[in-house]
Amino acid sequence: xxxxxxxxxxxxxxxxxxxxxxxxxxxxxxxxxxxxxxxxxxxxxxxxxxxxxxxxxxxxxxxxxxxxxxxxxxxxxxxxxxxxxxxxxxxxxxxxxxxxxxxxxxxxxxxxxxxxxxxxxxxxxxxxxxxxxxxxxxxxxxxxxxxxxxxxxxxxxxxxxxxxxxxxxxxxxxxxxxxxxxxxxxxxxxxxxxxxxxxxxxxxxxxxxxxxxxxxxxxxxxxxxxxxxxxxxxxxxxxxxxxxxxxxxxxxxxxxxxxxxxxxxxxxxxxxxxxxxxxxxxxxxxxxxxxxxxxxxxxxxxxxxxxxxxxxxxxxxxxxxxxxxxxxxxxxxxxxxxxxxxxxxxxxxxxxxxxxxxxxxxxxxxxxxxxxxxxxxxxxxxxxxxxxxxxxxxxxxxxxxxxxxxxxxxxxxxxxx
Numbered sequence: 001x002x003x004x005x006x007x008x009x010x011x012x013x014x015x016x017x018x019x020x021x022x023x024x025x026x027x028x029x030x031x032x033x034x035x036x037x038x039x040x041x042x043x044x045x046x047x048x049x050x051x052x053x054x055x056x057x058x059x060x061x062x063x064x065x066x067x068x069x070x071x072x073x074x075x076x077x078x079x080x081x082x083x084x085x086x087x088x089x090x091x092x093x094x095x096x097x098x099x100x101x102x103x104x105x106x107x108x109x110x111x112x113x114x115x116x117x118x119x120x121x122x123x124x125x126x127x128x129x130x131x132x133x134x135x136x137x138x139x140x141x142x143x144x145x146x147x148x149x150x151x152x153x154x155x156x157x158x159x160x161x162x163x164x165x166x167x168x169x170x171x172x173x174x175x176x177x178x179x180x181x182x183x184x185x186x187x188x189x190x191x192x193x194x195x196x197x198x199x200x201x202x203x204x205x206x207x208x209x210x211x212x213x214x215x216x217x218x219x220x221x222x223x224x225x226x227x228x229x230x231x232x233x234x235x236x237x238x239x240x241x242x243x244x245x246x247x248x249x250x251x252x253x254x255x256x257x258x259x260x261x262x263x264x265x266x267x268x269x270x271x272x273x274x275x276x277x278x279x280x281x282x283x284x285x286x287x288x289x290x291x292x293x294x295x296x297x298x299x300x301x302x303x304x305x306x307x308x309x310x311x312x313x314x315x316x317x318x319x320x321x322x323x324x325x326x327x328x329x330x331x332x333x334x335x336x337x338x339x340x341x342x343x344x345x346x347x348x349x350x351x352x353x354x355x356x357x358x359x360x361x362x363x364x365x366x367x368x369x370x371x372x373x374x375x376x377x378x379x380x381x382x383x384x385x386x387x388x389x390x391x392x393x394x395x396x397x398x399x400x401x402x403x404x405x406x407x408x409x410x411x412x413x414x415x416x417x
Contacts (some may be wrong), residue, residue, distance in 0.1 A: 027263040027285050028392050029333060032056055032167075032250075033144060034120060036083060036412045040373020040386035041345025042364020044316040046297030047234055047246030048347070052078070052126045052138060055173045058232035058248040058295065059186030062175035063136045065128050067355070075136075076128040078416040085120035085410035093117070102210025109149040109160060110204065116150035116161075116394060118408065126171070138173035142190075152200075153397045161395060162202045164217065165286050167194040181354075182236045190228040194276070196287045197221040200395055222287035224278035227254070232295075242301045242353070250293040256329050257288045263393065264335035266401055272331050292331040295320035297343075303353055312353045318343040339368045340391060358382070367391055367405050384412040 035053035038045035045053075049061025066075035086094070093108035094101060101119065109117040126140030145166040152161050175186030195217060207213055232248030251274040259281055260271035271291050279287035297318035304311050319341050323332040345364030358377030365371065366389055373386030387409050394402045 027261045027266065029263050029336070030286060030290060031146075031390075032290065033124075033142065034083075034085065034122065034388075034408075034410055036373065036384040036386045036410050037347075037360075037362065037375060038345075039366075039388035039410060040362035040364060040371055040375075041316065041347055042318075042366040042371045043343040043388070044297060044299075044318040044345040044364060044366075046232070046248055046295045046316075046318045046320070047244045047299035048297070048314055048316045049234075049246070052076075052124055052128065052140060054175075054186070055138065055140075055171050055188035055190065055230065056250070058234065058246050058297075059173050059188040059230055060175055060177075060184040060232045060234045060246065060248070062128070062138055062173045062186050062188075063177045063181070063184045064354070065138075066130060066136060068130070068133050068136075068177070068181075071132055073131055074127065074129050076126070076416060078124070078126050078414055080416075081123050081125055081412065081414040083120075083122045083124075083410060083412035085122075085408055087116070087118040087406055087408050089115060090117040090119050091409060094119075099210055102213045103208060105147065105149050106160070106204050106208065110151050110157075113151045113154060113157075116148045116392070116406075118146075118148045118392075118406070120147075120408070120410065121145045124171075133179075134176075136173075136175045138171065138175075138188075140171040140173075142169045142171055143167070144169075148392075149202075150394050152394060155397075156201070158203060158205050159200075160202045160204050161200045163198045164213075165194065165196045166217075167192050169193075180239075183233065184235075185233045186231065188230045190230070192226055192228065194224050194226070194286065195221050196224070196284055198284050222279050222283050224276040224283075224287045226274050226276045226290060228252075228274040228290060229254075241303065242299070244299045246295075246297045246299070248295045250295065251290045253292050253331065255289075260288060260291075260330075261285055262335060263333065269334075270329045271333075272329050291321075291333055293320060294322040294324065294332055296322065301353055309350050310352070312349055312351075314347040314349070316345050316347075337368075340366075345371070362386070369405065369407075380415055380417050382412075382414045382416060386410050 033056040045057040049058040050064035054061030122144040124142045130136040147164045149162045169192035173188040177184040229252045230250045234246040236244045253272040255275035256272040273291040299316035301314045321332040323334040349360040362373040371388040375384040
């Protein structure tokens with residue numbers, strides 16, 4: 001497994017940093033996946049999930065990825081998927097050669113001291129199967145690598161704050177529904193292997209290329225494993241405009257850790273969720289536990305016609321992560337502003353309201369600001385794009401933390417049949 005992971009790091013240009021040291025990390029709100037479609041809708045996908053990323057938002061949505069009356073067993077095969085994202089600072093300085101993206105990150109961050117360069121690379125190859133009027137099954141291999149660099153100390157202009165978190169997962173999703181689809185339910189299993197590097201003093205005169213950083217990743221850092229389980233359901237009241245309520249619990253608790261750093265106030269607390277094996281008490285949050293996340297959402301899909309074409313407008317509102325505290329233990333991150341818990345979105349698409357179409361336009365609200373996106377199909381190719389917002393943090397030289405909301409862009413290209 002470890003050999004496979006090292007190869008994936010090189011293939012997907014996972015950008016790590018140098019050997020682990022006992023620095024105080026600037027913790028951020030964890031994210032397991034950035035769905036292109038869902039981000040365009042402000043992340044409001046709990047009641048409207050209907051693609052492979054349902055395993056990260058609401059596994060019940062997997063049953064909406066296919067026609068249950070169809071006779072074929074294999075409904076979708078996606079052998080090739082690549083998604084590239086980043087903030088404007090990183091994307092505007094990226095060369096066409098992926099092997100240079102490590103040095104591109106260093107250069108763009110150094111030219112903008114105090115601001116981070118952020119690069120996201122992810123892939124979700126999968127197959128969706130199911131016999132006629134039976135359970136829907138997804139088997140996939142999500143791979144995600146988040147990387148960011150910033151030069152925060154003007155007195156040490158060559159020392160960079162650098163974070164790289166790469167997770168290789170297996171994914172098994174199982175979903176079913178009642179005969180008319182008014183109630184859907186699902187569960188997902190996600191065994192995963194993660195390498196996490198964080199350092200506030202990377203010497204960028206010594207480590208200058210992508211290859212330098214990748215070689216360091218193969219020999220150092222926190223290597224952890226976990227087995228995450230998610231579950232959810234949706235309930236639809238009627239087939240007129242499909243008013244739907246969705247609920248999901250991600251990272252069903254397998255244990256708790258006592259030294260979790262709350263990314264909102266940077267204080268230590270007890271956090272429960274999917275615990276990780278291989279980390280230490282001084283590791284960053286992402287090597288200790290993946291917090292439990294409760295999600296709830298509602299949706300409505302008005303329908304009409306433009307000429308002879310059917311047109312649908314899917315509207316949705318979500319609330320997550322919903323924090324719960326029991327006997328001093330936290331199930332979900334507490335202290336997040338209400339306007340950042342609320343996610344809202346709309347999706348305009350044509351054709352059958354029950355089938356995800358090849359063209360769609362999206363808009364939404366998340367992290368206190370607007371999002372947007374689109375997708376379309378070209379034969380066996382799908383192209384998706386979204387612009388969205390994320391709350392993040394950077395450590396300051398005086399020991400405090402700079403909190404900010406950052407706009408990011410994500411482009412996905414996949415080959416499927």
